[in-house]
Amino acid sequence: MTTPAEHELRRAVDLIASSKYFVAFTGAGISTPSGIPDFRSAGTGLWQRDDPMKVASATAFRQSPRNFYNWLRPLLRVSYSAHANDAHLALATLEKAGKLQAVITQNIDELHQKAGSVNVVELHGSIHRFYCPANKEHGVDFAAVVTSILSGEIPLCATCGTVLRPDITLYEEELAADDWLKAENEIALADLLLVAGSSLEVTPAALLPFKACRNGCKIILVNHSATSIDPYAELVMRSDVAECIPAMVALLNQRCG
Ligand SMILES: [Zn+2]
The missing domain is CATH 3.30.1600.10 (SIR2/SIRT2 'Small Domain')
Known part of the structure; x- marks a missing residue:
């Protein structure tokens, strides 16, 4: 696990503070600290x-x-x-404070909702239904x-x-059309996207951050390993999401008083 560098956190907070429509895109890596292994x-x-x-x-x-x-x-x-971890909770806090507009997730564990996030788009459905x-x-x-x-x-x-x-969504199946449209809509609105805990290997979900990029949306990436969007991201953090995201939110709150 790597602790995020202070200058990276400050840069992330600058980006969030100056964003107009901030969206998070999450993958399996945000749930592994809650004990859910990435089955892929x-x-x-x-x-x-x-x-x-x-x-x-x-x-x-x-x-x-x-x-x-x-x-x-x-x-x-x-x-x-499973319980929501500090990364889920930090994103839920940001949404409540009006600083995060939506979470688009590839996960099926409902941990974002357990943490208190309301506007959650589940690209691959939920194992709880x-x-x-x-x-x-x-x-x-x-x-x-x-x-x-x-x-x-x-x-x-x-x-x-x-x-x-x-x-x-099972292998061989298309994503649910209404969830995909909701996600595309959030991506079209976003001027800042946090990609957290996703190696961006599962399509079509992984195409969304690229669509955002093409719209001119800035990308903050937090992931253990390199991803194909790294070269286009405004900020790449090779850190543990459960450390990095709460640290980011704490610094943002400090700055906003
Ligand atoms: Zn029946």
């Missing part, structure tokens, strides 16, 4: 046994719901009990679904018996 990173923890492309695809869900739920179970377990693929109107009792999955069962619709699915 090779060799990380719970998911190294299975290739998510194979078990978490739309085809796999239809063909083998058991394998699919075996893959989903540990993710649901950690996500269900389930629906019946046969009929979205069929009621789903989330607590009962979680209990059944965690006890090793495959959750079925109480109305028609169809295998329920989480409201997340």
